[in-house]
Amino acid sequence: MKTLTETYTLHNGLKIPKIAFGTWQIPNEDAYQAVLDALAVGYRHIDTAKSYHNEDAVGRAIKDSGIPRDDIFVVSKLRAPAIGYDETIASFEAQLKELGLDYLDLYLIHAPWNWSDRSVSVTPQNIEAWRAMEDLYKQGKIRSIGVSNFSVKDLQALLDHGTIVPMVNQIRFSVGFTQDEIVNFCNEHNILIEAYSPLGTGSVFSDSNLEAMAKKYDVSIAQLCIQYCLEKGTLPLPKTRSKDRMIQNATLDFGIKEDDMKVLDAFEEIQRL
Numbered sequence: 001m002k003t004l005t006e007t008y009t010l011h012n013g014l015k016i017p018k019i020a021f022g023t024w025q026i027p028n029e030d031a032y033q034a035v036l037d038a039l040a041v042g043y044r045h046i047d048t049a050k051s052y053h054n055e056d057a058v059g060r061a062i063k064d065s066g067i068p069r070d071d072i073f074v075v076s077k078l079r080a081p082a083i084g085y086d087e088t089i090a091s092f093e094a095q096l097k098e099l100g101l102d103y104l105d106l107y108l109i110h111a112p113w114n115w116s117d118r119s120v121s122v123t124p125q126n127i128e129a130w131r132a133m134e135d136l137y138k139q140g141k142i143r144s145i146g147v148s149n150f151s152v153k154d155l156q157a158l159l160d161h162g163t164i165v166p167m168v169n170q171i172r173f174s175v176g177f178t179q180d181e182i183v184n185f186c187n188e189h190n191i192l193i194e195a196y197s198p199l200g201t202g203s204v205f206s207d208s209n210l211e212a213m214a215k216k217y218d219v220s221i222a223q224l225c226i227q228y229c230l231e232k233g234t235l236p237l238p239k240t241r242s243k244d245r246m247i248q249n250a251t252l253d254f255g256i257k258e259d260d261m262k263v264l265d266a267f268e269e270i271q272r273l
């Protein structure tokens with residue numbers, strides 16, 4: 001599966017595998033086997049977060065896989081809302097310990113908002129968290145730093161107050177949900193878009209138009225949607241607990257014709273289940 005060995009290059013020169021294995025909603029007791037399976041299948045990019053409560057299992061699977069640590073791109077996220085400078089450093093150290101690792105390949109601010117009340121601005125905290133992440137990066141404890149769920153306004157605040165442009169913005173991105181304004185801004189600033197929920201957290205499977213187009217290419221809906229993300233220049237993070245689906249999701253030896261890309265670009269949002 002060549003898609004698992006292909007890479008994008010971040011603006012600091014770091015290579016990042018083009019498809020990641022997502023671990024949201026895989027509880028700690030199941031995440032160990034899921035990550036072992038993903039690594040056995042060939043995934044070399046694993047996405048977790050403090051708030052997924054599975055860093056312990058993810059770290060153990062990475063260690064027990066027998067694959068050299070340097071060959072695996074490990075991502076985790078600071079919990080949201082972002083917190084101050086000292087708390088960010090402390091959280092990073094605690095997460096690294098939970099994962100049992102010496103360094104992270106990418107660390108993200110999980111979201112620019114307070115999950116319980118998005119109307120409350122936490123921009124000053126985001127700026128302080130970013131300052132801490134810049135310092136961790138300069139100390140070599142993280143090989144790249146970025147953000148998640150950041151709007152243009154949220155990103156601009158970091159550009160105005162920080163010294164390092166985020167290398168990644170991990171956002172919801174799938175057929176029917178392409179967030180063009182954020183994507184265009186990120187492209188202008190050389191910020192790689194990571195496409196989370198590339199399968200709409202499962203919602204794409206009930207769409208008959210997608211089913212028809214997938215049939216035309218003799219692929220599954222999952223393969224069509226993941227390939228769409230890649231053709232848009234984003235980095236998809238599909239999640240599955242099934243080893244067969246892990247293989248399927250990375251078996252992408254087809255291209256989507258320009259006309260069909262236009263059809264997919266024009267899709268309405270597919271409501272998440």
Ligand SMILES: NC(=O)c1ccc[n+]([C@@H]2O[C@H](COP(=O)([O-])OP(=O)(O)OC[C@H]3O[C@@H](n4cnc5c(N)ncnc54)[C@H](OP(=O)(O)O)[C@@H]3O)[C@@H](O)[C@H]2O)c1
Binds near residue numbers: 047
């Ligand atoms: N930064 C953020 O705020 C944020 C938010 C959401 C997600 N994420 C990241 O993005 C990752 C993926 O997003 P997601 O978890 O929302 O879901 P997703 O990858 O869009 O969809 C996962 C769903 O699709 C099913 N599935 C996967 N492959 C399939 C296939 N080939 N055929 C049929 N069904 C298939 C899975 O079921 P089975 O498991 O049963 O196969 C699961 O129900 C997360 O795990 C996480 O790492 C980040």
